[in-house]
Amino acid sequence: MAQERSTDDDTGAARIPLAAASLLVAIDDHGSLSAAARALGIAQPSASAGMRRLERRTGLALVDRGARGTTLTADGLRLVPRARDLLRASDAFEADVATLRTGHGARVVVAASMTIAEHLLPGWLAGVDPATSVDLVVVNSAGVERAVLAGEADLGFVESPEVDPRLHARVVAVDELVVVVAPEHPWARRTRPVDVAMLVGSPLALREVGSGTRETLERALASAGAVLPAGPALGSTTAVTATVRGGRHAAVLSAVAVQGDLDRGTLRRVHVEGVDLRRELRLVWARGRRPGAAVQDVARVVTERAARPRD
Incomplete structure (x- = not known):
């Protein structure tokens, strides 16, 4: 009698997991497997094992493993845009689920230093989708970084000249x-x-x-x-x-x-x-924590409005 094949082994019909897509995109964004692992907050051996599973699942050589590190092959690079599409679709799905479950729009927690919160952020947030609830936490710049790193805030705005290396940072004004x-x-x-x-x-x-x-x-x-x-x-x-x-x-x-x-x-x-x-005033968010669709939308709106000339 033929043995039934599991659908969750490396050669079965199960779909490629989102974690694998995240790893592929992170290698493209950061230039190497080790840098991708740091950005995702996982150990390098775990990242290497995840890439080997993805290669077995696809039957493709997706990375070059050389003395100078691990980088994407031509096939790996061709799959990156599809992986990005997959992650965006997942974000949109999760946002819709949250909206249907709560009966309300998405909730985004923003921490901001005092000067930004009092004098700039109200105008920057004016273009955010009204269905998105933005909760504001007002602390000094050091407190903003602590809140974002602890997962107490999705995004932060700081005035300090240096930013914790565990945070992504983008100059907005x-x-x-x-x-x-x-x-x-x-x-x-x-x-x-x-x-x-x-x-x-x-x-x-x-x-x-x-x-x-x-x-x-x-x-x-x-x-x-x-x-x-x-x-x-x-x-x-x-x-x-x-x-x-x-x-x-x-x-x-x-x-x-x-x-x-x-x-x-x-x-x-x-x-x-x-x-x-x-x-420089900076927008910050945690490395290794993929922002949801609503968080990305708030970041986009704020970045665009902050770039406008002040009256």
Whole structure:
């Protein structure tokens, strides 16, 4: 009597698993099997075993295994677009299932640093599909990275100049820090810029450690050969500006965060020379965690709207 063949062995009729498609795409994206394994958060031996199973299943040599690493063959490269289509279709299927199961649109959790959350993100999110529920978590840049890495947020927006290597990062906008003082501060009447020595020698109201604004200032001063002095460490831009309005302290804050005060005349901008206070604002998401369709849509909308010129 003929023996019945299992449908889940390497030569049976079972469909190729999504994990295999993910591995194939990751090799194409990252250039090698070892880099793909790191991006997917799996051990390299597991990735190698998964690729061998895929090659047995397809009957094709999909990777070249050489002394310099493992890369895709011509057949492997030809299958990558189909693998991408398969993953996109899976994302769409999962999103539709979630919508039908809950009776509502998809839910995306976004963590954002304070300046971005208060002054930029509302406009960036305005184009998101109304059926998608976006929950916003507002913390400093270090807190954003922790939330995304822990899986507590799908996407994050940070102001810090460096990003944890376990995160993907995409620059979405450029910001500038400016020096501000109260109208009665002596610098408010200056006609010439202050220099770095004057800046670090003056009482400064500072954001807390972990803030992207503080980290940007520290790195800019270090590049100019100066060190950030001690000063009041405050947990929000609102607290810093309140301290500055007292008349004794200066502060270095995002231009978008203080524009209203500058327009009303409650703060004055002081030009500074010898230090570059520009910074890049980044969208971050976890390596090895494939974003769903709704998350990808939010990322796309935000990236497009952030690239538009500000009014």
